[in-house]
Amino acid sequence: MSVVVVGSVALDSVKTPFGERANALGGSAVYFSYSASFFSDIKLVGVVGRDFPTPHLDLLRRRKINLDGLQVADGETFRWSGFYEYDLNEAKTLDTRLNVFEKFSPNLPDAYRNADCVFLANIDPDLQIRVLRQVRRPKLIAADTMNLWISTKKESLKALCREIDILVLNDGEARQLSGKASLIQAGRLIQSWGPKFVVVKKGEHGVLLFSKKNVFAAPAYPLEEVFDPTGAGDTFAGGFIGYLNKKGNRLDENTLHQALFYGTVMASFTVEKFSLERLLTVRPPDIKRRLTVLHRMSRPSTL
Amino acid sequence: MSVVVVGSVALDSVKTPFGERANALGGSAVYFSYSASFFSDIKLVGVVGRDFPTPHLDLLRRRKINLDGLQVADGETFRWSGFYEYDLNEAKTLDTRLNVFEKFSPNLPDAYRNADCVFLANIDPDLQIRVLRQVRRPKLIAADTMNLWISTKKESLKALCREIDILVLNDGEARQLSGKASLIQAGRLIQSWGPKFVVVKKGEHGVLLFSKKNVFAAPAYPLEEVFDPTGAGDTFAGGFIGYLNKKGNRLDENTLHQALFYGTVMASFTVEKFSLERLLTVRPPDIKRRLTVLHRMSRPSTL
Numbered sequence: 001m002s003v004v005v006v007g008s009v010a011l012d013s014v015k016t017p018f019g020e021r022a023n024a025l026g027g028s029a030v031y032f033s034y035s036a037s038f039f040s041d042i043k044l045v046g047v048v049g050r051d052f053p054t055p056h057l058d059l060l061r062r063r064k065i066n067l068d069g070l071q072v073a074d075g076e077t078f079r080w081s082g083f084y085e086y087d088l089n090e091a092k093t094l095d096t097r098l099n100v101f102e103k104f105s106p107n108l109p110d111a112y113r114n115a116d117c118v119f120l121a122n123i124d125p126d127l128q129i130r131v132l133r134q135v136r137r138p139k140l141i142a143a144d145t146m147n148l149w150i151s152t153k154k155e156s157l158k159a160l161c162r163e164i165d166i167l168v169l170n171d172g173e174a175r176q177l178s179g180k181a182s183l184i185q186a187g188r189l190i191q192s193w194g195p196k197f198v199v200v201k202k203g204e205h206g207v208l209l210f211s212k213k214n215v216f217a218a219p220a221y222p223l224e225e226v227f228d229p230t231g232a233g234d235t236f237a238g239g240f241i242g243y244l245n246k247k248g249n250r251l252d253e254n255t256l257h258q259a260l261f262y263g264t265v266m267a268s269f270t271v272e273k274f275s276l277e278r279l280l281t282v283r284p285p286d287i288k289r290r291l292t293v294l295h296r297m298s299r300p301s302t303l
Numbered sequence: 304m305s306v307v308v309v310g311s312v313a314l315d316s317v318k319t320p321f322g323e324r325a326n327a328l329g330g331s332a333v334y335f336s337y338s339a340s341f342f343s344d345i346k347l348v349g350v351v352g353r354d355f356p357t358p359h360l361d362l363l364r365r366r367k368i369n370l371d372g373l374q375v376a377d378g379e380t381f382r383w384s385g386f387y388e389y390d391l392n393e394a395k396t397l398d399t400r401l402n403v404f405e406k407f408s409p410n411l412p413d414a415y416r417n418a419d420c421v422f423l424a425n426i427d428p429d430l431q432i433r434v435l436r437q438v439r440r441p442k443l444i445a446a447d448t449m450n451l452w453i454s455t456k457k458e459s460l461k462a463l464c465r466e467i468d469i470l471v472l473n474d475g476e477a478r479q480l481s482g483k484a485s486l487i488q489a490g491r492l493i494q495s496w497g498p499k500f501v502v503v504k505k506g507e508h509g510v511l512l513f514s515k516k517n518v519f520a521a522p523a524y525p526l527e528e529v530f531d532p533t534g535a536g537d538t539f540a541g542g543f544i545g546y547l548n549k550k551g552n553r554l555d556e557n558t559l560h561q562a563l564f565y566g567t568v569m570a571s572f573t574v575e576k577f578s579l580e581r582l583l584t585v586r587p588p589d590i591k592r593r594l595t596v597l598h599r600m601s602r603p604s605t606l
Contacts (some may be wrong), residue, residue, distance in 0.1 A: 015432075045350050079549055083452070086484055087484055088484075110464065141483075152321075178334060181389055181390055181391075182507075182527060182528060182529070184525050184526060185528070188527070199461075201568075203510065204485075204486065205505065205508035205509075206508075206520070209378075214596075214599070215600055216527040216587050216599075216600050216601075217509070217522035217600050217601060219509075219520035222511075222518040223483060223485075224485060224487050224488050224491070225488070226485070248459045252541040253602040253603075254604060254605045255603075257602070257603040258603045258605075258606075261603075286465075293517075295602065295606055296517070296519075296521060297517070297520050298519075298601045298602045299518055299560070299598065299601045299602035300556075300557040300558075300561045300564075301557060302557045303561075303598055
């Protein structure tokens, strides 16, 4: 079982009410991979510049994440800088420098093309589709997206929707993409465009998963304080997809529901410190412990 | 087992994007009572004016709600008018006329004073305390409140907190009362002021319940459309407290958690039409059906 993920590998500069970091390891493919590596074998597709610090790569290799698909291009690594205000619900972007990402054309190593699961993290939907064309009959295809592509490449995104099993997006994006204020209507409508399942991430309010007929929910892990929400969504997706892959890409509702809880637990670590700082100290028993809390939190044990 | 509830009995004029009603039956004690009457015997304390339509009273009596504690005073019934915009999350008040409520002094009939459960719906906390002084050793005391009392009578509210088992309030009120942006911190802080449990209502995002050590969650019922949210919070409290009372006022975490689900189901009916229009057609099997959906929605059945 293995997951191919394509997405950004970035150097993030982030400021929150609790402190700041410059040029810290980040990017959707990085958060996803690190989180998913607790459940499955991960193969990463992306690009960095010649300036990318080697220790960051070591840190991914230590989790046995395969980096054969990570191109190193002339130029600088993708950089994002932004900040959060006290409510921490919305990242305000100060600057995005695509750098080597601008001319990125994903090209999968041969060993990647037989992966049974593909996660298309948030990048241009045309690139997401280009990656899909390079894999042979994966059993599970999931994708994430963002407001930028919803406003600039909606048709590509809808084309992508017809080819994937699961779309993961946040509540604001679900409302924007569907044009519906009701999240229940939004999830159902997007689901009708193709994905068998739609996952709507709601930050402190947890997640919803829409199947053809049903809706499933998981609350957020009850942290007293969120330190830095950067990467929470990608870390969630890593736990969610990694767990599904570990379970043989089963998409029955019980497995999917359990996967929501794993994703939620992984995201709860990421937001406790900057960058991957907290994830680096996570051990499997920590995951188990938080999973138990989340289960008890969600339904009376006598049912 | 019986619940004494004190709160408003009102004539509401409401406008939503879907229509409007003038002088419809409303008020916190009314929504609470009607909802709780599916689980327990209800005794209502409140006041109406001579203008209050008799059919409204018949409708409550048909649910065997005891109205001996409902005073009829000279003057007009309490009136609230307001509207909701498309997001339906916040009621905008156009006009509040206290009328007979202005001089209301709750006075409990003798038969009410031995009730084993008291719900102090949203009224002036000084009146809530006055009601408490008139009951003999109830096993369960719960209260609701609103932003008005948090800004004008915070000390009375904190005094009330020391005498109750459960405080029910919405997310905005919890943040306002605690001064904390994090709902987890807010719930824990308020809980430390006295109530054994704090319930935070989050509208479309469901509810959280805080005990001394744990947090419990229930998602909102997945309605495609919310028609009119007026009374949802009081209907929730009715199902929640009514169920606890039915279970002998047990406050173990499993019973409380189950009660969250019952409250959520009852509220899901109220928001489907104006006033009590939808609640009037609810039968016990409807409640059971939605409860099953909510259970399945909340946790994988294989756990």
